[in-house]
Amino acid sequence: MKNFITFMFVLFLGFTSSAQNETINVADFGIKPGKDVTLELYQLIDSLEGKKNITLFFPKGQYEFYPENAFEVYRAVTNHDNSLKKIAFPIFNFDGFTLDGNGSTFMFHGKIVPITVEGSRNTTLKNFTIDWEKSFVNELTVTENNKEEKSFTVDVANEKFGFEVKNNQILFNHYDWQDEIGQNMAFDPATRSPIWQTKNYYLKPQSHKTAKIVKIDYKTAKFIDYTKSLPPVGTVFATYGNSPGANRFAPGIHLSNSKDNVLNNITVLAAGGMALIAERCENISLDTFIVTSRDDRTISTRADATHFLGCKGTIKLENCLLEHMLDDGINVHGAYVKVEKYLGNSTFLCETSHVQQWGFIFGEKGDELMLMSRETILPIFKTKIKEVKVLNERRMLITVAEVPAKMPEGKLSLENLTWYPDVYMNKNIIRENRARGALITTKGKVIIENNYFSSQMHGILIEGDNNKWYESGGVEDVVIRNNTFNTIGYGNGESYPLLAAPLFTEDQRIGDDKFHRNIDFSNNIIKSFNGHLVDAFSVKGLKVTGNIIELTNDYPTGSTLPAIHLDFCEDVIIEKNQFKNFNFPIKIEVKENVNSIKIKRNKGVK
Structure with missing residues (x-):
């Protein structure tokens, strides 16, 4: 009888909880596809203040958002440019708020932040796509080049707004502003990744006297003496203004001072910053969070796909696709x-x-x-x-x-020390982006397994520094296992699947102890053109075992750097790693300041 009463009480609580959940169809409030719904949405969200367990449901369609009637507030957004921010979805101080896009596209125009979650609990965002009418990245496709003239001609993806050339400078028109070239990078259309030796194609005048830009027509321009090397036909230049101050002002989703955040089945096709930036949050779960470029674009977001500063609890990424962004796939750190x-x-x-x-x-x-x-x-x-x-x-x-x-x-x-999270990454794909696959600098428990990495720079960077970016977090427990690393370091061939080393500047020195601890890099598959595996500095407790490194010819093969490089490390095991089919020397380099090291049963190493 007692068990029956308990069962009925639990059942009653379930019905009560369900009764408290309220689903609101936004169409009932004049929010319909095909028109600017910014004001109506703000009025609806504002009217829900103080309510709990609310679901905003969007009938499937494309909804337009413009900045003129958007809610505005000054926001300090970490790793972005602080300013007055216009926000389409200001989800502030809610408990149990769900945004269900039902497969809709939210199309943004101009400088507007799609979603900000502030001071909230139990927030769920799901089933929608974020896009902009015009990307924050200006893309130029090389259509021809001329060695004698040191020139190349480009098609400018004008997306309605076009461009101008003034005082020998190209200016890209946006919703209500113009961008200079600023930071830029050349991409290979065949791989949709940064082009090999991309620094050779940086858009910067080599001579003030001879460098020149000529506008040919509404979508075509010619660059004369503007790069170190002449870019191949088909090269796509991504330009995105100067930083700080000009190109990180509108992240796709900003989570701040919130607890228990869930993001499911979301696609971000563009952002004027990061797709997702989270700070001072506890527990964030991403499942099928996709950052990718639209079919008519090469680039997705201006900066990282995901970034987490000063969080705690657990950060979980599963089944995510992060590609074509102009910075890292994921960055987790303190400050x-x-x-x-x-x-x-x-x-x-x-x-x-x-x-x-x-x-x-x-x-x-x-x-x-x-x-x-x-x-x-x-x-x-x-x-x-x-x-x-x-x-x-x-x-x-x-x-x-x-x-x-x-x-x-x-x-x-x-x-x-309080605000460091555990991190779990499983079955994610991070590829075809500028910079690194993952930066992990947290004192929490980290497991990275069953993922695919392919990046211009290091696959996984475990860093931390106290004099430049001030990103903190000497790691204490990191397991990296059963992942695939493909052609890591295709920017210039110098990067590693794993680099674990704090960043030192000229006025800093090595102390008596190690900065990082307990890193296990095991049973991964590395498809490599340079034979690189691990570079470690100031690590105590490093295990590199059971990895298979196979030669690939996707990029020029060979390297002057060692496959494994160890400096100021302690308690190191290098065991049962196999280097296959390499036709150049594979070396392990160990500095004299490395203590307690075991190297045995590695194949293909000279």
Whole structure:
């Protein structure tokens, strides 16, 4: 009888919970495909303030969003340019909010952020595509070249807006602004990836006297003496303005200060920044999150496909396709703040140093901190935050529970130990992009398995630095297994499937201890033109076992670099790795400062 009563009570709770869920068909509020629905959507979302367990349901179609009637608020968006942001879906302070696009396309025009989730819990975004009428990336396709004239002619993908040439400078017209060339990269149309030795084709005048741009007609221009090497016919140049300040202002989805976020079956075809940027969030799950380019474009997003700063809980990516973006597939890290001055009374005057991190929440009362040396980037003293007083976007006062009996000399910084996530990546494809496949710098548990990587630079970069980007997080437990790495480093052939090394600048030095710990790189398949496997520096506990490295001829073969390079490492196992069909020497290079190393039963190594 008791079990029956318990069962009925649970059943009643289920019915009650279901009754509390409310599905709203947006068509009932005048939100219909084929017209600008920005204002109507804002009014609807605004009317739902304070309600829980709401689902916004969109009948399938293409919905248009313009900036003129969009909700606007100043937003500090990490790794982007802070500014007033116009937002189409301002999902602020909700509990149990679901956005179900039902297969719809949300088409954006101009400088507008599609979705911002702020201060919310239990948010689900699913079943829609994000696109822009005109991409934030300007694409130029080479149609002919002339060696004698050192010139090449391009078709400009004008997408309605066209371009101008003024004062020997090309200006790309957008919704209500113009872009200069700025940052740019050449892509190979056959591989849809950055072209081999892409730096040779960087659009930059080689001579102020002879470099010239000529507009031929509404879609054609000629570049004279503008690149180190003449680009092959078919080359696609992606240009995207200058950074910071001009090309990272409109991410596709921004998650901030929110808990339990789920993103399912979402496609992002363009963004004026990252497809997804998340900061100060707990628990984020992505399943079938797709970043790719539209059929009539080569490039998808201006920056990373996914990026996570100062998060905790678990970040999970499964069944995702991330391709054709102009930066990394995924980046997970914390952030150091510089100690400008110790003021006494356990209080530090601190500065957020990188311009695209200004305004982010570094820490709050109760967060565990580590006092760090900026010279060696090693930890010194652990404590907790008692109080944070924000002075402005850049500076803050941080009062801690305890400080060392004697304050260390030299440059210092603080690291937040509380806000680091676990990461799980399974069955994802990251390929055909500029930069790296994955940057993982977190103290949480990391498992990367059954994925496919093919990137212009390193496949997986485990870095961290305390003097440039200030991206923190010496790793403590990383497993990378059963993945496929294909033609990693096709930018110039110098990159590795795995690079684990903190970034040092000229004014920094190696300390007494290692920065990274416990990295297991095992049972992966590497299809390689250069024979590279692992490059590791300042790692304690490195295992490289059971990997199969096969020669491929997709790019020029050979390398002057070792297959495995170890510097200032400890407790290393290099075992049962097989190098197959290589017709050039495969070397393992171990510096004298490497301790406790076992190298055995590796095949194909000289």
